[in-house]
Every structure is written in C-alpha cells, then in structure tokens.
Amino acid sequence: MKLLGHLAWGAVSAIAAFCLGGIALNRGEHINSIWLVLAASCTYAVGFRFYARFIAARVMALNDKRATPAERLRNGLDFEPTNKWIVFGHHFAAIAGPGPLVGPVLAAQFGYLPGTLWIIIGAVLGGAVQDFVILFASMRRDGKTLGQMAREEIGKVGGLTALLTVLLIMIILLAVVALVVVNALKGSAWGTFTIAATMPIALFMGLYLRYWRPGKVLECSLIGFALVVASIFGGRSVAESASLGPVFTLSAMALAVAIIIYGYLASVLPVWLFLAPRDYLSTFVKLGVVFMLAVGILFVRPQLEMPAFTRFVDGTGPIFSGKIFPFCFITIACGAISGFHALISSGTTPKLIAREWHAWPVGYGSMLLESFLAIMAMIAACVLQPGVYFAVNSPAGVVGATAEAATATISGWGFPVTAGEMAELARNMGEQTLFFRTGGAPSLAVGMAHIFARSSGGEALLGFWYHFAIMFEALFILTIIGAGTRVGRFMLQDLLGHAWKPLGQAGWIPGVLGLSAAVVAAWGYFLVQGVRDPLGGINSLWPLFGISNQLLAAIALCVATTILLKMHGPRFMWITCVPLAWLVTVTFTAGWQKIFSPLPAVGFLAQADKLEAALAAGTAADAAATRALIFNARLDAAITAIFLVLVATILIDSFRVWAGILSGARAAVVSESPFVLSQLRPEEL
C-alpha cells in the first residue's frame, strides 16, 4: 500500500515536471490550456502533500490534542469549532477578490509563461506559506490580528507601521479596483444598467431580510440572483432603446463620480440595508462563477493564442511599462502572494478552526485554490488573439485614438488585428466598442464569454455571457469598495481617536460622516487621477497597488520569521526568509524604478520632468491638465516612497529583534497561549 502511495506521488511529480517543462520549453507553437491546468494542479498537489506537511509536522508541530481558540473561547459567534471544509470554503471566499483575476490578465502582456510560472511557484513557496504560518501563529495566540502580533513579536513600531501600511494600501486598492470598474463600464449602456440594477436589488434584499423574511439569507440571495440575471437580459433592451440607451451610456468621469457617491453611501448607510445583502449576493455569485469557469476550461480545453513570451518583456509594454523583473512579480500579487491574505488568516478564520491540523488545508490549501483561480484568469486572457487582447487593454494614449490607428500600431508590433474584427467582436458582445478598455476586466470577460459560450449556448449567448462576467466582476468589486471605505473609516477613527476622543466614537454621526468623506476623498482622488491619465491610469495605479500589497506581505513574513526564530532558533527561518528576501528585492527594485527610472513611461519623477519640459516649451496641449498630471506623478512618487520607508522601518526593527535573539541578548519568548487538552468530540465537527 505504501509502495502504491510512493508510486502515485512519483507519477504526480513526474506529470508536474513534464507539464512545467512542456510549457516552459515550448516555442513557436500554440499549446492547449490543459498543460497549464495539469502543471499547476500537480505542482500544488506535491507542494501540499510534502512541503506544507513538512511545515505542519516539523516546524509548527501541529497537535490535534491541543484545544484551539474556537474550542477554548467558544462563544457561538466568532469563536466556533467548524467543519474543516466549511472553514476552507469560508476562508477561500474571503481571500478571493479581484486581484487574482485582474493581475494575471494584465501580466499576460509579457506572454503566458512568466506569469504562469510566478503564479505556481510563488504560491507554493511563498503565498501559501505566508497564509499558513500566519494562520498558525494567530491560532496559537487566541486569534490575534497581524497588527497585534507585529506589536507583540517585533515591537510598537512594527504594530503602528502595519496599521498605517494597511490604511494606505486600502486607499490605493479602492482607487485601482474602482478604475477597473469604470473602464469596464464606460460607454456600455448594457453593463451600466446591469450594475445600476444591483443597487435597488440590494436595497430590496436588505428590506426583505430585515422585515419580511428575517434570517432567510439563502432564499433572499436566490431571489436577488434571479433579479440580477433578469437585469442582464433586460440590459440588452435598455442598451438598444433610443430613449434609455443614452441615459445609461456614461463617460468614464461620470462613472467615477457615481462610484464615489456609491462608496460614500455604502459606508454610511446601515450595513443591513445595503452592504450586507450585496456582500451575500456577490459572495455566492463569485463562488459560482469560479466553479463555472473551472468546469468551462476543463470542458472546452481552449488553445492559448498568446505566445510564451511577447516582445514586451523588454519593458515597452502598452498596458504597463517596465521589464519582467520586477514588474511581472508585482503585477501578479494575489494569485501568487498577497499581504492582504495575512489579514484574513489572522481575522475570522483562526477563530473557526476546530483542530490544529485543519490549518493545513485551510491555510495552505485555500491559497493554492486562489492561485488556481489566477491560472484560470491567465488562460481566459491568453485564449484571445493577441491582437484583440492588446486592442482591448491598451490605452488610446499609447496605440492611437482611432480604431484604424490602434489596429495599425498593434499589427505593427506583430499582433495582427483589424478594425473590422474588433467591430464584429464588439457587436457579438453587445457593446459599441471594445477598444481602450484598460484594467483587465473587459478582456477577462471576453475570454470568459468565449469559454462559457463554447460550453453552453454558443455564439448567440456571447453577449449575455460577456455581461454576466462583467456583472460578476463589478458586483464584487463594488462590494469591496463599500466595505473597504467603511473599514478605512474605522481605521481612521482608531488613529484619530487618540488625538480627539469624539472622532474615535463609532456612534458620533458627524465623525462617521466626516471620516467616511475623508476616506472616499482619498481613494476618489486617485480614481479621478486614473480616469484623467492619458495612459489609462492602470499604468501608474496597478504597480502602486502591487508594490503596496507585496510590502504588506513582507511585513507578514517579518512577523512569521520572528515567530519561527523564537520557536526553533535559525533552523527553519529559511521557510519564510526566502520568500521575504525575494519580495523585498522585487518590491524595493520596483519601487525604486517607479520613483527614479529615467524612462518617463516607468519613473514617476521622469514623467513629471518630461511634462514640465513640455509645459515650459509650450508644447503641452492643455496647460492646466498638464500641471495636474505633473502633481499626480510627484504624488505617486511620494506615496511609493512612503511605502518603502514604512516597510524599511519594519524590516530594520525585525533585523534588530532577530539579531538580539541570535546573539542571545534578547530572550526568545514564544507568546503562545498555554496548552489545554482538547475535549472536542468527533461528532461536534
């Protein structure tokens, strides 16, 4: 039996190696997406079975006899021992956001290979390890948050730095995901109507749950989902209507203003009325679509049209500028390693784990599933003809403002595409145009629509599936915007409450309204900046988001390394130090280049200098707009510098603690909760 097991794992490892080799060495021929699926799933299986098990058994010494916080602090609310697969699903639903979908689509401009390898290897050796170790650490510390652990394990500076970093990341994150929605919906009456319809649907659900059928969340979500699907069907008629069509055909700026107002309202309205029903609906839709996409890819097994590498590995890409190293590794954050996950792993999840060994599939396994989601997004982007992919994702400022100019530029790069092809594609998708839809969401939706349509419904349903995919992306992005604005307000209340007590009170209405407005103004500013940017905004905002998210991962890995050092001395430090060293190298290189690169397409300061020179020479078309662009470029440089300083602070603080422990000057005190024997009966799980 044991021999059979060895043989089976040998076969899985061989398939993983063969498929990874296959996709890495293939040149000049199109490959089938199943190669990516097999390479990823077999590598995940090996990583989960051997590497994660080694960490669980040897490093963490997980012990099912030890009562978890869910058992010891059981209160029927937050702390509750829960079936491991339910916790797995809960954790996955919490960590899966737009990041693993959008990042790989943008990084596909380098070709399918760099992003795919980073997603697989980064997740197995970095992202899943980070999530797992932080979950374990929090579980052994009564479910403490990352900030609390940073404060306790590293020091007060670490704790405050973590809080500030999270707040800044939230602001950049909300701006960039809002920009993704704006670019997906601009000029699209069908898409805008569908998303607008989700607002009254959410209000209806809120009232339904509150007064008509209290507690019937699943029933209510089912009704909400039926209404949303009806609104997608209705959207086509609205878009074709001579009177309603123009009402829902909005410019990028009008959409940005609408999203800013939405974010404010979602933050200040009672959560039961608006935010919570939207959240329920978007969670179920998200899980359903992820499942459908996986089944669709396995069923259709589409061929990848994108080459392994494109010419843009040299850093001249139209979607975002910069070479593979470091920009591929910050563009794909959430699919490979995401600092935000550390907040979830030290949030709700550790309070639900019934047995310590459940942390293995929940912490490590969920991240592998998220990584697989990123692989699916990469496939959906790469099944498009490269010419179509670049026509959808490139800003007008790079490829030319007309269909003819854009297709000529893109065809000149060696990716043939015609204005006629693009017009037909737009017609099939029920859109007026698909040019210059930067942000990744529309091209992902086109790829998903092709996969779904080939699975069911055929070409006739392409338009429905495209708008279904847009609805799915926008629905949960807008939920993140509402919830994120609210959380940002609480963080500000936490911070400013020390300066003036009333600001810290959750129930003080002027404080709530004022601080919500401050958070909305902060991310709204960056959103408007992105909308006005002639290069589409994604070129500057997405790298900023990637850098900040990876820097948060660096903070989490500093905490994890400190804990491993205190547990075992230097013996197992490499487990978190290797991904930490890689992340620090990548993010500091990217941050440095974004600030100081002499290339205006990459460096913020060089971009500002170039615009200033144009202004001085009198060649700038619009002096006021150019001045705003100069200010924004310098602001982006300053924000990047702040991120780097914050993380350098926590790194130096961590090195100080590590040096103290290694030299014996500081006691290596492990601050775990004391061992309590578990009394949990198997039937309680």
Next chain:
Amino acid sequence: MSSIRRLCDLVLALLRELADESAYQRHLQAHGRNHSGEEWRHFCEERLGAKYTRPKCC
C-alpha cells in the same frame, strides 16, 4: 449515492455559514432564544457590526 448526499450537505452547510444562517442558529442556541424578527435584527446588529470593521481581501 451517500457520498453525493454528503457532498450536497457539505455545500449547503458552507452556503449557510457564508450566509450567516448557521451563526444565527448558534446565536439562538447560545442564548436559549427562539427565532423572531426582533431576534434576527438584534443578531444582525452584533454580527454585521463586527464583520464590516475587518478589511475585505483584494
């Protein structure tokens, strides 16, 4: 057949957990109360109040 049924039960249990319906049942049990509109609203205030102070993932 039984494994399919178990899988369906598990999926339903996950959906109930995500929908906070299981948490509500636990709340009723823990406090020895019966379901009512008022009780659900009370539970929501507590549950959702805490839920939306935590960051949502990107």
